Amino acid sequence: MKIQIKIVLLLLVVFITFTLIFSGFIYFSISQYSFADFYKRLEIRAATTAKVELDYQKNTASIKELKSEYLEKLTNEQDYIFEITPATALEKEASNIKVPASFIKEIISNGTGNYQRGNTFFAGIKYKSDEKLYAVIVSAENYYTTHHIAYLRNVLVTLILVSVLFILLASFWVSKKIIKPIQQITNKVKKISSENLSLRLSLPSQNDEFANLARTFNDMLDRLQTSFETQNNFVSNASHEFNTPLTSIIGQADVTLSKSRTQEEYVESLTIILQEAEKLDKKVQALLFLAQTGFNGKAQKFDKVRVDQLILDVKLTIDKIYPASKIHIDFNLLPETPEKLKVKGNEQLLHLALTNIVGNACKYSRNQPVTISLGATADKIIVAVKDNGIGIPDKELQYIYDPFFRASNTKQFEGYGIGLPLARNIIKIHSGDISIYSSHNQGTTVEIKLPLGNFSV
């Protein structure tokens, strides 16, 4: 069922229920009230009649006159009077008036009583005159109330019908108004395909849920677009990266095989081929590792890792890889309590990530001093690596996590563009954060935040 119809039905059901309860209440309370009122009138008439018939038999004329002048005649008004003695046969009297005996009994026991037969109402009182007890019963048709009630009923039914019509129109209008922005968004999103991913939804002027929805869509499109572009970049970069060593292997082999060579020449060309093949192997290995550390749901074995120890280990490793590097470790703000230094993680992976980052810092700063510093906040450990190297151009900062992406100012440095995405994957596995702040030709600071492991000492 369409949501528009759902809204209409829902509004209709709610409104009609309300109207029905409302008018039903009005109808019943008014009719109850008018019945009670009519019985009261009948009782007064019974009292008058009793007085006329039993007490003032001598001068009835004047009272009758008074009665006919001031009390209007009710439809089919009839009076019944009979004496109550222990010998009176109540059933017989009751059948004379055509009322049940219980009604008469009620009058005798309570002093008053009411009874309704069809449209005729009976009210009776017990009356004492000259030491004798009488039952005085007056009956009449309730012309006014029945007509008023009927009129009220007609009015209410008409009003309900009219209001149903009105509610129907109103809820159609409301639902249309609610649905309209959704339809606009749907129409706009339909136009967006993989060819025109740069299209975005226009944001409504009000900052409501629909603006939120549109914004969420736009965010999603941003991510989609980025990942599409990353994918495209990745394929082209990867094929380029693999192609270069392959081309030189093939070219070398081709040239060598074109004529017979001396022993030394064969050795030389095979050495070059081997070097290129090793490069290729390294790239494939790195790529494999990147894929393994990506989010693939495989559980990694996590253990207690001391970050200060890790940094010292990384320094040793980097000293081996880049013997000319100058790494300065700044433990000025090292927290005093050792539990603030422990994270839950895989030491090999963290070591690899940090080695990549520090290695990059050394490489791209041409072995100028690199500072590694450490600090702990309430729930995180912050490791910062600072270099004074070539930096990253502002525009390229958003692509640095793309595999195989290399910034435009890194042409004279060797590298594959895998280290940083790998490091980020590893930090992400550890629910950490990596931020890179850089200014071109001034240096780069990498800030890694790892959640504390909550190990007690």
Added chain:
Amino acid sequence: MGENIIVPIDFTVESLFTVKKFLQHNPETECNLLLVHGYRMPLSITELLFFSKAAQLRKLAGNEFEEAVTILKNKYAQKRVTICIDLFLGYNQASFQNFIAGYTITQAAIPKSYRLKTAGGNGFDIMKFIKRSDLKITEFDWTISVGVPEKNHVSELLFDL
């Protein structure tokens, strides 16, 4: 309990260098550091009615600043150094004297060459009040970072230039 020391800050990470330098120069001290920035109370009656110092502090101190403060707290966790942040809401020297009397402050650690900024629309620098007061003032200097990439991030505190 150690001495109470006032440190003017402007809610940037760099202004915390005064604290860092102070603690480096006095490694064995026991002290309570009170980081203070001036704040002019709003003038409208409704803003005054709903004014809350805690909320204002939360607004002024960003995430990075608070993280940097916790780094300092963790560094000196076992040395009985406490660090608190407060706003000075007065207007003149007399109210500043009251402020330091209320906290029983005896010393001030201030930056030498770093110029404090004004945080938010109503903030102001309390350096002139500190300099005019009779507190024992110690100045700390560091290389002012200009255009470092990690400006205003936690890592700024981690490096000495």
